[in-house]
Amino acid sequence: xxxxxxxxxxxxxxxxxxxxxxxxxxxxxxxxxxxxxxxxxxxxxxxxxxxxxxxxxxxxxxxxxxxxxxxxxxxxxxxxxxxxxxxxxxxxxxxxxxxxxxxxxxxxxxxxxxxxxxxxxxxxxxxxxxxxxxxxxxxxxxxxxxxxxxxxxxxxxxxxxxxxxxxxxxxxxxxxxxxxxxxxxx
Amino acid sequence: xxxxxxxxxxxxxxxxxxxxxxxxxxxxxxxxxxxxxxxxxxxxxxxxxxxxxxxxxxxxxxxxxxxxxxxxxxxxxxxxxxxxxxxxxxxxxxxxxxxxxxxxxxxxxxxxxxxxxxxxxxxxxxxxxxxxxxxxxxxxxxxxxxxxxxxxxxxxxxxxxxxxxxxxxxxxxxxxxxxxxxxxxxxxxxxxxxxxxxxxxxxxxxxxxxxxxxxxxxxxxxxxxxxxxxxxxxxxxxxxxxxxxxxxxxxxxxxxxxxxxxxxxxxxxxxxxxxxxxxxxxxxxxxxxxxxxxxxxxxxxxxxxxxxxxxxxxxxxxxxxxxxxxxxxxxxxxxxxxxxxxxxxxxxxxxxxxxxxxxxxxxxxxxxxxxxxxxxxxxxxxxxxxxxxxxxxxxxxxxxxxxxxxxxxxx
Numbered sequence: 001x002x003x004x005x006x007x008x009x010x011x012x013x014x015x016x017x018x019x020x021x022x023x024x025x026x027x028x029x030x031x032x033x034x035x036x037x038x039x040x041x042x043x044x045x046x047x048x049x050x051x052x053x054x055x056x057x058x059x060x061x062x063x064x065x066x067x068x069x070x071x072x073x074x075x076x077x078x079x080x081x082x083x084x085x086x087x088x089x090x091x092x093x094x095x096x097x098x099x100x101x102x103x104x105x106x107x108x109x110x111x112x113x114x115x116x117x118x119x120x121x122x123x124x125x126x127x128x129x130x131x132x133x134x135x136x137x138x139x140x141x142x143x144x145x146x147x148x149x150x151x152x153x154x155x156x157x158x159x160x161x162x163x164x165x166x167x168x169x170x171x172x173x174x175x176x177x178x179x180x181x182x183x184x185x186x
Numbered sequence: 187x188x189x190x191x192x193x194x195x196x197x198x199x200x201x202x203x204x205x206x207x208x209x210x211x212x213x214x215x216x217x218x219x220x221x222x223x224x225x226x227x228x229x230x231x232x233x234x235x236x237x238x239x240x241x242x243x244x245x246x247x248x249x250x251x252x253x254x255x256x257x258x259x260x261x262x263x264x265x266x267x268x269x270x271x272x273x274x275x276x277x278x279x280x281x282x283x284x285x286x287x288x289x290x291x292x293x294x295x296x297x298x299x300x301x302x303x304x305x306x307x308x309x310x311x312x313x314x315x316x317x318x319x320x321x322x323x324x325x326x327x328x329x330x331x332x333x334x335x336x337x338x339x340x341x342x343x344x345x346x347x348x349x350x351x352x353x354x355x356x357x358x359x360x361x362x363x364x365x366x367x368x369x370x371x372x373x374x375x376x377x378x379x380x381x382x383x384x385x386x387x388x389x390x391x392x393x394x395x396x397x398x399x400x401x402x403x404x405x406x407x408x409x410x411x412x413x414x415x416x417x418x419x420x421x422x423x424x425x426x427x428x429x430x431x432x433x434x435x436x437x438x439x440x441x442x443x444x445x446x447x448x449x450x451x452x453x454x455x456x457x458x459x460x461x462x463x464x465x466x467x468x469x470x471x472x473x474x475x476x477x478x479x480x481x482x483x484x485x486x487x488x489x490x491x492x493x494x495x496x497x498x499x500x501x502x503x504x505x506x507x508x509x510x511x512x513x514x515x516x517x518x519x520x521x522x523x524x525x526x527x528x529x530x531x532x533x534x535x536x537x538x539x540x541x542x543x544x545x546x547x548x549x550x551x552x553x554x555x556x557x558x559x560x561x562x563x564x565x566x567x568x569x570x571x572x573x574x575x576x577x578x579x580x581x582x583x584x585x586x587x588x589x590x591x592x593x594x595x596x597x
Binding site for chain 2: 010013014017018021026027028029030031053054055056057058060
């Protein structure tokens with residue numbers, strides 16, 4: 001999970017882990033860390049499995065990349081180590097053809113989360129929107145479980161309502177595309 | 187997340203190690219908490235402040251001006267009969283050193299989490315065991331946690347161990363900054379009444395008290411070369427050592443009782459993982475252990491006769507348990523997350539070599555140091571530790587191997 005300080009990548013990782021647990025899976029969320037600076041690149045890692053997860057480590061070979069920010073990929077190679085047949089869920093207002101993707105990426109979910117966030121929060125906080133986008137793109141976690149995890153979190157009242165809307169709009173407004181081998185070679 | 191402790195039933199919550207420690211403090215019905223925030227401990231004391239504000243923790247929280255005052259406040263509180271808690275790390279622990287080193291001699295059963303952080307300089311705000319290791323001979327009991335669940339369980343258990351009348355010593359519950367302080371996973375939150383029965387009513391100042399109804403002088407002047415000074419001083423020191431020794435039994439009994447009521451059997455002193463028929467072993471401390479166990483499973487699949495020993499209780503050092511566990515292996519690789527500067531190896535490595543003096547046959551050994559200042563020790567890193575230690579069975583060990591010395595941030 002890649003983002004910038006202030007977009008809520010760390011919180012999103014915890015909420016995703018809670019939602020996965022809600023669905024009976026085991027999950028571990030480990031945020032990477034640094035000095036707390038708004039705008040600086042931030043990463044967080046989520047592992048999920050049907051059996052107990054023992055390793056408390058970062059992830060170097062991700063199956064799926066969730067990117068909360070449209071430009072952090074210019075600073076950090078978000079595709080580092082991605083496995084063949086991998087998935088990208090990306091915040092962007094650009095069409096798929098404008099993105100530079102490595103051949104390992106087989107599925108892409110695109111969501112203009114910044115525009116949605118500005119409409120809902122008046123700030124570019126994209127984390128809960130992109131959790132909706134992740135659910136739509138991967139089916140890894142249900143919208144109902146994410147909703148339950150948000151309701152159990154520290155969000156309250158108007159803030160909770162906004163984030164539930166954000167989650168739903170992220171899910172509804174994400175366009176999922178499967179790349180065939182020819183696309184990926186091109 | 188916003189977990190609510192239930193009076194009569196256990197439940198599952200998802201939280202990080204810092205919140206788990208704070209939840210344990212609430213479950214232990216601590217009377218007095220003194221705090222000063224420092225990375226990566228800060229969110230822990232923020233949770234405590236929130237729990238007090240929300241009425242989840244009926245403690246008096248004192249927000250003091252620095253760590254020296256934190257522990258001084260808690261010494262007074264314990265002498266007045268309170269169950270007490272704080273947490274710190276790194277530079278905060280350094281600033282706390284004067285009251286820290288007095289606490290065991292006062293025989294006060296304080297519980298303090300060290301959210302372990304590497305020491306300065308060079309500047310760093312990230313995890314490592316160097317802070318806790320730097321105070322390992324101050325007379326506190328020190329236990330290291332592997333998982334978020336073990337953080338919660340061990341903070342609760344720490345009160346029973348510290349307050350045991352045969353122990354009466356302060357306890358550090360160490361959990362790794364970053365990987366455990368911020369790593370989130372599902373844990374079971376025990377029911378309040380189970381913890382109430384387990385811990386009982388605090389009885390912490392039966393031996394020394396600040397109490398107007400039974401006035402006494404605390405911390406008498408002792409020592410020197412004449413009068414009763416030397417005998418008194420030596421008597422107190424021997425008492426401290428006896429308390430430390432008794433702690434081995436108290437820690438074991440407490441873990442057994444906790445296992446009986448919760449179903450979770452954490453190894454009290456050391457945990458032996460796949461040591462049956464092991465020709466060689468690796469040793470670990472703290473949150474690195476999970477990746478170590480995964481690497482052991484992979485190595486066993488490849489036919490290597492390797493096991494793992496996790497040291498949970500570091501002070502008092504479990505000499506007999508460790509010597510028994512390693513009695514039949516030919517080689518060991520010890521992974522430390524800190525440095526013993528005097529010996530140019532890891533501190534657990536050096537302590538383990540001392541314990542091996544009690545083993546009949548010589549055992550070949552290798553010190554590995556990794557995970558400094560937040561560096562990651564991965565399953566692949568443990569794979570290399572296992573390969574190197576495997577070769578040791580038929581050859582001599584070498585100089586300390588630094589696991590992360592070539593790691594760079596990805597381009």
